[in-house]
Amino acid sequence: MSDREIGKEARSVEYDRVDVSVLVIGAGAAGARAAIELTERGVDDVLVIGKRSHGDAHTTWARGGINGALGTHDPEDSPAIHAADTLNEGHFLNHPAKVETVTEQMPDRLRELDEWGMEYSRTDDGRIDQRFFGAQSFRRTAFAGDHTGESMLDALVNRARELSVPYRENVMITRLVSDGDRAYGAVGFDMDTGEYVLFNAGQIVLAAGGHAAVYNRHTSRDDENNGDGAALAHDAGASLMDMEFVQFHPTGMAVDEDDSEWSPWSGRLVTEAVRGEGGRLFNADGERFMERYSPDQMELDARDVVARAIAREVAEGRGTENGGVYLDISHRDATFIGERLPRMYERFSELGVDMAAEPVEVAPTAHYGMGGVAVDSDGETDIDDLFAIGETMAGVHGANRLGGNSLAETVAFGVVAGERIAERAAGPGDIPDELLADVVEPHFRDLTETAGRSGEHDVETVIAELRQLMWDHAGILRDESALREGLAALDDLREKAERVDVGPVASESFEFAIDLGFMLTVAEAIFRGALERTESRGAHYRTDHPETDPDWRVNVYFDAADIGGMIPRTDSIPEPSERVQAALDEGHELDYHQLE
Structure with missing residues (x-):
């Protein structure tokens, strides 16, 4: 019997149902660009949902610029050299093909944003200006003053509105509907009304940002970048990768x-x-x-x-x-x-x-998580029909992100994922009855039991304790003792999280209680990845293993265990293409003193 046949009156908890071919979770640059690509390719049943008002996303806090080998000042620059700089900065843990996907696309993506009205800073002759950024061989970073992300998102949102891309704001996703092999939809709630919502979706795009806000000193607003995307994907059965690499x-x-x-x-x-x-x-x-x-x-x-x-x-x-x-x-x-x-x-x-x-x-x-959800060359996870793009995905940045590449990644993989999904979009599909009974209904009951719960701990206090724990035990400098102490303390915080005081569904404390659950998952992955990697490389610095070990030129993955927990594994990394290897061999490097 289908959900439609059951009807609302037979449900244990009331909820609305929305059927859509493609659900985009996250309304920043990555989500917006994917939705634009899908719409331009004729997929007319796309819905973008965001936790905040339309146009209010973490993208707006990206200030300095967006990379692309336009050669405005340095015509000898190229996508291959851009890729070489990215691999060097990532200490060769990046997936070279994903890096090249970004660097090859970016000149066109920058020009496209220009056509859509992005307010770039310009040279005297009207070209898109470019500046130096750290560890880049040439002036490659296009910019709009120091408000590049804000100007970029404005251009993307305006383009999406021109195309009449449907958008629903102030909706928070709390779980994906998955059988561990395929994703069928998502469940969440309307943050204004408190109503529960079930999204039945043929394809899902996670563009929910990163997880830097698990630390007490961070560059995000406190109510975002709490690890929603990574935690949702892991709970659905997808693998996480390289979570130990957090850029400070x-x-x-x-x-x-x-x-x-x-x-x-x-x-x-x-x-x-x-x-x-x-x-x-x-x-x-x-x-x-x-x-x-x-x-x-x-x-x-x-x-x-x-x-x-x-x-x-x-x-x-x-x-x-x-x-x-x-x-x-x-x-x-x-x-x-x-x-x-x-x-x-x-x-x-x-x-x-x-x-x-x-x-x-x-x-x-704390600024950026280089790790995230493991994906293939199109941004698809190892769960069929579930994609992850932007800061939610892993693979482009390796052990340390090149400044200016975060915004580049969002629009590049927004296009790539959009192209792939458009090829096979075929309507909403239908959520299997057993998942409605075993996943959807129990989750809505759990949310109902959480709402209005009296507890002995203040949820914001527990979040603050978690952030301090991460800073003290998994910060810029790490060692085995501190990491193990932190992981043990995480268990205590998890118990506290079960006893926090929570208001009704539409309350701030309810949102924070959901955030806390996501943050605990991400924190565990960071601790376990940092313990697993017994070397120092890029943003991961172990004072008890201060050298870089060539044998650790591998990615660390965490798979979900059948009975909960995280199972580690490692995998080797492919070699760069011939043209990128040639650029690496040429040894391009910025000499700072040319700026003096």
């Missing part, structure tokens, strides 16, 4: 936590564009300390290198009173800073700091 951006805002004006900005991103435009790092003794760590590339070395250098300066007593260092671009003219870094200049001005006259305090902050 060198320059988050370092603030006085007791100052009510400054404290909300703790960890928020001070874009790499500040350094790309000539910003310099100084310790509390006035030393330009990157001369010791990277005399050739200085402040524009790889993010992991700069982040560890700052962490060491602070640890050895040369940090500021707020636990950071100074970033100084005051040698640049105020007009230049206002034009090239308008959001940064405005933000600090509102806080009483003139970047054109004085330095700002910065410290490393």
Whole structure:
């Protein structure tokens, strides 16, 4: 008997049902670009859902730029060199074919965004301008001042509206409907009304962002990037990959936590564009300390290198009173800073700091998860009909992400996944009766039991404890003892999570309780991956295994066990194509001093 035949009156919990050919979960750049591609290819039954208002996604917080080998200033640049830089920065844990997918697409994707009205910064002759970013051989990062993500998402949303792509806002997905081999839909709730919703979908695209907000100092808003995508996919039976690699951006805002004006900005991103435009790092003794760590590339070395250098300066007593260092671009003219870094200049001005006259305090902050859901060349997971793209997927960035590649990945794989799904989209299908009985109905009952539950712990307090635990035990510097202590403490937090006080379905505490469940899954994967990888590589630095081990040039996967838990395995990595290998052999590298 089908769900339609059963009817609402026979359900143990009331819920609405929505039938759709393709459900896109996540309304940032990746989700929007996939929906655009599907619609342009004639799939007229697409629905994009987001946890926030339309156009309000984490993409808007990406500041500095988006990579593509346009050659505006450096015509010798190419997609192959872009791929070589990406593999170098990723310490060769990236999947080369996925990297090339991104780098080959990006010149066209940048021009396409231009056609759709993206407000790029431009050269005097009207071309898309490009700037230096850390660890890049050429000026490859296109930008819109220091609000690139915001301008990019505006262009994508406007294009989606032109195509009348259906969108539903303020909906949170809590579980995917899967039998472990194939995905059939998703369940969740309307965050405004509290109504439960079942989405019956022929194909599902997870574009739900990353998981950097499992750390207490991070660049995301507190209610996003909590690991929704990775946790949903893992619960559905998909494999996770390389979760130990979390990028700590060198320059988050370092603030006085007791100052009510400054404290909300703790960890928020001070874009790499500040350094790309000539910003310099100084310790509390006035030393330009990157001369010791990277005399050739200085402040524009790889993010992991700069982040560890700052962490060491602070640890050895040369940090500021707020636990950071100074970033100084005051040698640049105020007009230049206002034009090239308008959001940064405005933000600090509102806080009483003139970047054109004085330095700002910065410290490393959790920024991006290089790991995520394992996917094939089209973005499909090992669960049929379930795709993962954007920061939710793994494979492009390896052990450390090249700055400017995150926005590039979103639009490139939005196109790739959209092309593949459009080839086989054939309507909503139907959720098997046994999944309705064994997955959907029990999950809605669980949600109902959670809502309005009286508990002894405040959910936001438990989330704060988890974030502090991650920072202390799985942060920039790691060792086996700290990781095992953290994993044991995670079990205690999991027990606390079962006893948190929760309001009704549409309440903030209910949303946070769901977030906490996702965060616990992701935190476990990070701990277990970091324990498994007994070497240091990229963003993963083990003080008890400080060297890079060639035998560990493998990806670490975690598969879901039948009775719960995570089963680790490793797999080798393919070699680059001949043209990318040639670019690697040529040894392209930025010489910072050409900026002086």
